[in-house]
Amino acid sequence: MKTNSPNDPAREWWRLAAEARAQWSPPGPADEPAPVPPSGFVTRVLAQRPTASGAAGPLAWWRAARAVAAASVLLAAVSSCWYFTESRDERSSLAPLFDPRTFDLP
Amino acid sequence: MAADEFDYPTCLAHVRQGDDGAARELVTQLYPVVLRVVRGRAPVGVAPEDLAQEVFLKMFSRLEQFRGESPLPHWVARIAFTTCLEHHRRRRARPELSWSDLSAAEQAAIEPRESAPANEGRDSVALVRKLLDTLDGPARLVVTLLDLEDKSVAEVGELMGWGASRVKITAWRARRELGATARRLRLHEELLKR
Numbered sequence: 537m538k539t540n541s542p543n544d545p546a547r548e549w550w551r552l553a554a555e556a557r558a559q560w561s562p563p564g565p566a567d568e569p570a571p572v573p574p575s576g577f578v579t580r581v582l583a584q585r586p587t588a589s590g591a592a593g594p595l596a597w598w599r600a601a602r603a604v605a606a607a608s609v610l611l612a613a614v615s616s617c618w619y620f621t622e623s624r625d626e627r628s629s630l631a632p633l634f635d636p637r638t639f640d641l642p
Numbered sequence: 643m644a645a646d647e648f649d650y651p652t653c654l655a656h657v658r659q660g661d662d663g664a665a666r667e668l669v670t671q672l673y674p675v676v677l678r679v680v681r682g683r684a685p686v687g688v689a690p691e692d693l694a695q696e697v698f699l700k701m702f703s704r705l706e707q708f709r710g711e712s713p714l715p716h717w718v719a720r721i722a723f724t725t726c727l728e729h730h731r732r733r734r735a736r737p738e739l740s741w742s743d744l745s746a747a748e749q750a751a752i753e754p755r756e757s758a759p760a761n762e763g764r765d766s767v768a769l770v771r772k773l774l775d776t777l778d779g780p781a782r783l784v785v786t787l788l789d790l791e792d793k794s795v796a797e798v799g800e801l802m803g804w805g806a807s808r809v810k811i812t813a814w815r816a817r818r819e820l821g822a823t824a825r826r827l828r829l830h831e832e833l834l835k836r
């Protein structure tokens with residue numbers, strides 16, 4: 537809200553902005569000729585751009601690394617499940633051996 | 643306009659097939675679009691050409707993501723705007739503006755036009771630019787778009803990727819800050835006159 541109230545903390549700003557707006561050049565006025573790239577600009581951009589199609593670009597490498605990491609986590613989860621299940625089975629089969637009732641105590 | 647007649651879809655198809663000539667043509671055609679966004683919005687100390695180069699590198703790396711739902715120049719303009727915004731966010735140092743930092747023309751612009759002895763020699767634009775530089779990046783962009791480029795809150799929200807209330811609050815805080823800085827400078831000027 538543009539106010540002229542003496543209590544408006546932005547009053548000074550409104551005044552300066554109103555003055556500047558008349559002379560403010562918005563980026564690229566319609567009547568301005570289209571700028572051309574400076575010499576060497578296009579060559580520099582093309583030299584630095586990501587690998588052309590056909591070769592694996594940085595994005596492809598990132599995707600591959602992410603897939604490998606996800607597969608590793610899955611494998612670790614499955615193997616740990618298997619391990620603990622197996623151990624528990626073993627523990628339960630050995631349990632009677634350590635049952636105090638199986639020992640002949642005086 | 644030549645840029646409107648340019649066949650972007652065909653050129654894009656050639657670029658995707660690895661045609662360097664088409665890529666060169668695409669950069670040349672889009673350069674004015676990118677520079678129009680970047681110029682005047684680049685943070686202090688960052689050359690618009692360097693920002694434009696960064697925009698084109700981003701464009702090439704994200705070309706696979708372009709679905710063609712909007713015209714290519716609009717998509718690239720959006721990349722250019724977000725690149726400017728990222729640079730503004732990275733800029734941490736906010737200069738404290740003092741009376742001695744202002745040129746004679748900027749000092750003249752501090753005084754209201756009606757009470758100034760002469761209207762000549764006032765450089766309001768330079769003064770406003772210096773005041774805007776004291777804001778943080780996103781706030782500077784919001785105020786520039788709203789108060790100097792006459793964009794609507796909805797347009798600014800769309801460009802920034804923000805909701806309307808965030809745009810309004812940011813603008814309100816920034817204007818209050820700008821008002822306080824301008825008032826401080828004017829008080830300094832009045833003290834010097836005494």
